[in-house]
Amino acid sequence: MKTPGLFAGVDAAFSRDGRFALAAAVLWDALESKALHIAIGRAPLRFPYIPGLLSFRELPAVLAALRKLPQTPDAVLCDAQGICHPRGIGLAAHLGLWLDLPTVGCAKSRLCGEAEEPPLGVGAAVPMTLRGVQVGVVLRTRRAVRPLYVSPGHLCDIAQSVAWTLAACRGFRLPEPTRLAHQAVTRARG
């Protein structure tokens, strides 16, 4: 698939009473660099946070938010890992597999795998390996700023996950879809 023109970005947070997982799904037009729709989803929290099992805690709310979008995006960007996961199925991969949609994992920190420090320039990327095989990259999305851990979620390869992530960045560390989703869900919790 070529570079998506219509992205969706998702991110989760928690209600103040700690009983629900909240999530925002932002439909974002890359050509116009603008959000077309923002939806909020909610689901009761039934699972604790366990590294490696994040999907069980956050996916229900994420799915509820995505269901409210008026259109199906070409690809979904997630604030989590894709296949750079102990079992090869981080939240982004899990979500894509379930929805049968291309997804990318754009995590802010490392869960597993090894990588060198990438050069400081925007777009610099170094391979992220797990058990000797490359599963993603550590990508600099902003000059001299903490890099992102990018890996394919579903229906895309490493090169595409990087190209798509950069295609959705607009000067901030996080790609616009997930950055806006983070703002939206943060506002939603009051």
Next chain:
DNA sequence: GCGACAG
């Protein structure tokens, strides 16, 4: 036993 550990 010790350290690591997405959000």
Next chain:
DNA sequence: ATCTTGTCGC
């Protein structure tokens, strides 16, 4: 993730 103020830099 969430709890929290000011502060340094573009």
